[in-house]
Amino acid sequence: MVKISIEEMEKARKRLQGRIHKTPVIQCEAINKLAGTNVHFKCEHLQKTGSFKSRGALNAVLGVKEERGDDCQGVLTHSSGNHGQALAWAALQCQMPCCVVVPANAPQLKKDGMSEYKTDIVLCGNTVKDRETTCAEMQKKLGYDVVEPFNNAYMINGHASCAAEIIEQVPEADAVFVAVGGGGLASAICMYIDEKRPDIKVYLVEPEAKQLKSYLNEDKLPEYDTVNTVADGIRVLRVGDLCKPILAKYAAGNIISVTEEEICEALKLIWTRTKQRVEPTAAVPLAGLLKLKDKARCPVVILCGGNVDLSFVP
Numbered sequence: 001m002v003k004i005s006i007e008e009m010e011k012a013r014k015r016l017q018g019r020i021h022k023t024p025v026i027q028c029e030a031i032n033k034l035a036g037t038n039v040h041f042k043c044e045h046l047q048k049t050g051s052f053k054s055r056g057a058l059n060a061v062l063g064v065k066e067e068r069g070d071d072c073q074g075v076l077t078h079s080s081g082n083h084g085q086a087l088a089w090a091a092l093q094c095q096m097p098c099c100v101v102v103p104a105n106a107p108q109l110k111k112d113g114m115s116e117y118k119t120d121i122v123l124c125g126n127t128v129k130d131r132e133t134t135c136a137e138m139q140k141k142l143g144y145d146v147v148e149p150f151n152n153a154y155m156i157n158g159h160a161s162c163a164a165e166i167i168e169q170v171p172e173a174d175a176v177f178v179a180v181g182g183g184g185l186a187s188a189i190c191m192y193i194d195e196k197r198p199d200i201k202v203y204l205v206e207p208e209a210k211q212l213k214s215y216l217n218e219d220k221l222p223e224y225d226t227v228n229t230v231a232d233g234i235r236v237l238r239v240g241d242l243c244k245p246i247l248a249k250y251a252a253g254n255i256i257s258v259t260e261e262e263i264c265e266a267l268k269l270i271w272t273r274t275k276q277r278v279e280p281t282a283a284v285p286l287a288g289l290l291k292l293k294d295k296a297r298c299p300v301v302i303l304c305g306g307n308v309d310l311s312f313v314p
């Protein structure tokens, strides 16, 4: 079983080279003025399939292929959107069969995206439990290797390539703002940056209903099982068991909770000022930056996805 480590992150970066985009970093004067600092946007919405997820997903498919050879019959996951699209795309690149278990209430655009990459879609109920149960049933039936959306070492190691690019593209960076759902992206960013550039502070930004601070510090979770937020990429309440100790170690003191209004405000700013059509989740890190009183000199904000459901208007 592969470990989450800097060595594996470097290996993943080599594996991915030439197969994914080195996404651009852009700036916007109007937002700099508003934020009172020199903001850099890392454009992961321009990554293959429209989110950073392709980094981890392709690393997972290539890694499982290397590890298991012909014993791997295909890959399987559960996802309401971006992870499913990314895994379907990655499997198609490697000519590997793929099946995604999708909650019925997933955005149509994301379901359509998965179908385009020729994956088999199995619909399930809308709770996390529904997804996990159906995924376990499909695993028994198909015998495919499960690639969990965030609680998977290949995914986390693959996402670290985003951190490596940030360090190269913005050497003067002193802070990175990242949205947290299951915590795969955030874990990769914190761990890699701590190793390579410990002077850069990584802020985890969450919708306030998630209450990550009490989960990391006191192991306490709210009663509900899904976060009620416009940011549909990060409605998962609990960060993964693999992610929790990493986030607790590197970033428990740097969590920013934002309201729904703050997310919508940040989204409108990105749409109108930068003209980048990102999805609501991608506005969460900017909302965090705008909320922080103690401004970084050169912050990097990760625009994590661009798959906007066309029925959505903020």
Ligand SMILES: Cc1ncc(COP(=O)(O)O)c(C=O)c1O
Residues within 6 Å of the ligand: 051, 082, 083, 149, 150, 179, 180, 181, 182, 183, 184, 185, 186, 233, 234, 279, 281, 282, 304, 305, 306
């Ligand atoms: C656009 C977007 N941003 C952020 C996340 C959160 O990623 P993680 O679950 O690794 O925290 C997701 C998860 O699907 C996503 O789709």
